[in-house]
Amino acid sequence: MKHALQLRTSQQLAMTPQLQQAIRLLQLPAAELNLEIREALESNMMLELEDESDGDPAPSEATTSEPAVTDPSEMPLGSNATDAARLGESLPVDERWDEPVTSAAVNATEPTGGPDPLENRAxxxxxxxxxxxxxxxxxxxxxxxxxxxxxLVDAIDERGHLSEPLESLQQTLASELQADVDEVRAVLAFIQHLDPVGIGAQDATEALTIQVDALPADTPGREAARRVIQQGLGWLAEGQYCTLEKRLGLDEAALEQAITLIQQLDPHPGSAFSQPRTEYIVPDCFVRRVNGRWEVEINPEASPALRVNSYYASLVRRGDSSADNSLLRQHLQEARWLIKSLRSRADTLQRVAQTIVERQQAFLEQGEEAMQPLVLRDVAEAVEMHESTISRITTHKYMHTPMGTLEFKHFFSSHVPTADGGECSATAIRARIRRLVAAEDPTRPLSDARLTQTLQDEGIHVARRTVAKYREVMGIASSTDRRRPARPQKEKS
Structure with missing residues (x-):
């Protein structure tokens, strides 16, 4: 094999740490962005919040006693407010920041001391x-x-019910303890009377039965409630009160007393422990109507403004290649890029939010039925950015509006053609379906075909399967499940 040297030219896209940092900050939600800023403040001496006091630490005696230098290149930067504001822009750029590798500016170093930023979380x-x-x-x-x-406890699901049949659990225990079904059932009965009562039941009926049996014998409506649970829970769920009265031989007062007692019980006793923890959303921007025009204001709490500490910036000297000065220069460079990335993020967020608000003014004034079709490409063309950038800036970002705090993605919706050649958003169609179902006669609910015909009468051409899909997405049951029989009127004596 003959060896030879060849010269080739090629193009390669290399993402510098600055670009990586800007992209990462762009897609961070408000809570994670605040954590990122807090870590940067702890790891970089050059950074401080703009709302902090302007009092800088007094220079030491060694600093004040230094002889005056005559060479301008040896003058300390940031010795006055003007120099500090320039943030050392005339400094040579650190070559390491031009290399496509991970830098401390991209991944902030974790603080080695001080309080844990997550120590106050619930x-x-x-x-x-x-x-x-x-x-x-x-x-x-x-x-x-x-x-x-x-x-048995390991087999209890999040609702508080036994997730496996008792016989299956007994067979599992039989290989280890040789336990029979009666022994397992006795231990299960003990568990079912722990707190909360009814835990470990096979289903909701058994859980309610255990709870009503645990009540004192003289509880009003206890026996009637037990009969309703054992024999007529399905009729109760469907609201067939007349059927309950006839089948169980209860009068109206006794049935009402039994229902009141059942409503105090919990068919899923374990649900109280599986409720997700409440997490409050910090809106990234506020939308207000000022002088007849909708305006967007960035929430300062969601993205605190940073600046360079003027005193520490003044310690950086030109032409000094000491290790301490190199570290100061590196921190200054990282601080400049972080501030620039945060400002770019805020500017992009402002422009995208303003564009969305301008396109969805009808929604802000009239509600969901006035939502206009909008996709990422429309916003990208309006702000002259790439669709991927719009996708990053609208993910997990929230906007506080008169209609509530909504995610940016809520304003995006596909379109369906209308009879007059226009377009109608999918969100508006879902709102119309919800309105029609809410106003229907429960004894004669609207089927998907009737909903489709009603929408077509309003000029919206949509297929029946699309209506069915929107209905299922909104959690609306089918017309068969929504039907409620009319309660017969009692004959007057």
Whole structure:
């Protein structure tokens, strides 16, 4: 094989750390952006918040006693407000910032000391299994029964029901403890009377039965409630009160008392432990109507403004190649790029939000039925940016409007042609379907075909399968499931 040297030219896209940082900050939500800024403030001495006091630390005696230098290149930068504002723009750019590698400016170094930025976050709430384990630990169960109980607790789902048949669990335990069904059932009965009562039931009916049996015998409506749960829970769910009265032999007062008691019970006793923790959304911008015009204002709390500390910037000297000065220059360079990236993010967010508001003024004034069709490409063309940039800046970003706090993505919707040649957004169609279903006669609910015909009468050409898909997305049941029989009128004596 003969060796030879060849010269080739090629093009390659290399993302510098500055560009990587700008793209990453662009897609961060408000909470993560604040955490990123907090870490940068702790790791970079050159950065400070704009709302902090302007009092800079006084220079040390060693600094004040230094002889005056005559060479302008040796003058300290930032010795006055003007120099500090320039942020050392005349400094040579650090070559490491031009290389397509990860830099400290892209991934902020973690603080080595000081308080943990996450130490004030709310702790995880107690789980259902932990709550049951605590009660079993203080009980007087034997070691054998405790092992059976642990297996049963592990099989309880988030609703508080037993996720597996009792026979299947018994077979699992039989290989280890040789436990029979009666023994497992006895331990399960003990668990079902722990807090919350009814935990470990097979279904909602059993959970309600256990809870009503645990009530004092003299509780008003207890026996009637038990009969309703055992024999007429389905009729109760469908609102067939007359059927309940006839089949169970209850008068109207007794049935009402039983229903009142059942409403105080919980068919899913474990649901209280599986509720997600409430997380508050910080809007990235506010939309207000000022002098008849909709205006967008960036929320300063969602993106705090940063600046370079003028005192530390004044310590950077030109032509000094010491290790300390190199570190100061690196921090100054990183601070400049971070501030520039944050300003670029805020400007992009402002322009995109303003464009969305201008396109969706009808929605802000009239509601969802006036939502206009809008896709990423429309906004990208309006602000002269790439669609990927619009996608990043609109993901997990929220806008506080008179209609509520909404995600940017809420304003984007595909379109459906109308009879007059125009377009109607999918959001507006869903709002119309919701309005029609809310106003329907429950004894004669609108089918998907009738909803489709009604929309076509309004000039919106949409297929029946599309209406069915929108209905399912909104969680609206079919017309068969929505039908409610009319309650017969009692004959006057």
């Amino acid at each position: 702790g995880d709430e107690r789980t259902l299994q932990a709550h049951l384990d605590w009660q079993l630990a203080i009980s007087k169960l034997s070691a054998r029964d405790r092992q059976i109980a642990d297996t």
